[in-house]
Amino acid sequence: MVSPVILGVETSCDETAAALVTHDGRILANVVSSQAQLHARFGGVVPEIASRHHLELLLPVLRQALDEAEASLDDVDTVGVTVGPGLIGALLVGTAAAKALAWARRLPLVPVDHLHGHVASLYLEPDPLEPPFLCLLASGGHTMLLDVEDEGGYTVVGTTLDDAAGEAFDKGARLLGLGYPGGVEIDRLSREGDPEAFSFPVARVGGYDFSFSGLKTALLYTVRDLAPDELERRRADLAASYQRAIVRALVERTRGAAESLGAERVAVVGGVAANSELRASLPDAVAAPLALCTDNAAMIASAARYAEAIQFPHYLALDAYASA
Numbered sequence: 001m002v003s004p005v006i007l008g009v010e011t012s013c014d015e016t017a018a019a020l021v022t023h024d025g026r027i028l029a030n031v032v033s034s035q036a037q038l039h040a041r042f043g044g045v046v047p048e049i050a051s052r053h054h055l056e057l058l059l060p061v062l063r064q065a066l067d068e069a070e071a072s073l074d075d076v077d078t079v080g081v082t083v084g085p086g087l088i089g090a091l092l093v094g095t096a097a098a099k100a101l102a103w104a105r106r107l108p109l110v111p112v113d114h115l116h117g118h119v120a121s122l123y124l125e126p127d128p129l130e131p132p133f134l135c136l137l138a139s140g141g142h143t144m145l146l147d148v149e150d151e152g153g154y155t156v157v158g159t160t161l162d163d164a165a166g167e168a169f170d171k172g173a174r175l176l177g178l179g180y181p182g183g184v185e186i187d188r189l190s191r192e193g194d195p196e197a198f199s200f201p202v203a204r205v206g207g208y209d210f211s212f213s214g215l216k217t218a219l220l221y222t223v224r225d226l227a228p229d230e231l232e233r234r235r236a237d238l239a240a241s242y243q244r245a246i247v248r249a250l251v252e253r254t255r256g257a258a259e260s261l262g263a264e265r266v267a268v269v270g271g272v273a274a275n276s277e278l279r280a281s282l283p284d285a286v287a288a289p290l291a292l293c294t295d296n297a298a299m300i301a302s303a304a305r306y307a308e309a310i311q312f313p314h315y316l317a318l319d320a321y322a323s324a
């Protein structure tokens with residue numbers, strides 16, 4: 001066991017996660033317990049159910065992380081925790097636990113912004129990326145283009161005007177009668193379909209922003225016009241064409257921004273960065289490792305290395321926030 005280490009805690013949505021990361025960015029343990037199956041029958045995350053399960057899962061997940069790293073709490077010298085944005089009840093479970101752990105051992109606590117966490121998934125060993133770069137952050141809650149100048153933060157240059165890309169995947173999957181989370185299902189089914197079978201619109205909005213709500217409506221109308229047996233037969237084609245439209249919107253905007261901002265390197269992070277077509281469509285971009293695309297605590301511990309720590313005991317009044 002190499003000490004000291006950073007303990008990362010993440011509970012902003014439906015993943016309960018704890019990780020142990022060294023100060024130079026090596027992951028010693030990264031445990032994620034997804035509640036996706038619990039929320040699947042509701043077709044999306046139910047906040048109250050998420051909070052309750054974080055409460056049940058956090059300590060077992062933390063114990064597993066310590067076991068995997070062959071560490072004990074004595075090896076932890078810093079606690080990093082997601083304080084927002086996310087579901088407020090879910091965030092409060094993680095922040096309360098992190099505060100208690102830090103307070104009991106008189107450790108400093110680092111409040112981490114979840115989006116900074118996604119970007120910091122790129123700073124971990126064995127292949128850390130060094131700023132500057134342009135970053136496409138595409139998740140279930142956000143779709144942004146970020147100008148990353150140093151590890152401590154970024155400037156937002158573009159954002160979605162309505163739905164996030166992951167939300168478009170999830171809502172599309174629901175319309176197609178697929179499971180939750182939708183991105184993975186659409187990604188899988190798309191491999192069996194023809195992406196040119198249907199033509200879905202790629203919204204053109206100003207600046208470096210994104211818009212996905214028109215695309216979702218287009219899918220809704222297309223599905224409505226199909227007879228049930230035809231929908232069944234063409235489901236894979238619909239998934240592939242819909243995925244193509246989302247990926248095209250992300251890729252076009254990212255390439256355009258990189259060109260006009262003169263960015264030499266482009267990176268992709270967030271749950272949607274796990275999408276196989278998106279990864280293949282941006283071959284020159286640095287994509288976050290697959291295990292670090294969807295929510296995890298290693299990225300939170302990573303971000304904690306570059307954010308300001310609050311010393312014992314001043315973090316006791318620290319609050320979580322739902323939106324950025």
Ligand code: KG4
Pocket residue numbers: 013138139140141142165166167169170181182183184187270271272273274275276293294295
């Ligand atoms: O980053 P993340 O785990 O949570 C948020 O911060 O929102 O992202 C979750 C999102 C979900 O919308 C999910 O459908 C999407 O990422 N996602 C994918 C894939 N895997 C997860 N979308 C497309 N293709 C995938 N393979």
Ligand code: ZN
Pocket residue numbers: 114118139140270271294295
């Ligand atoms: Zn996330």
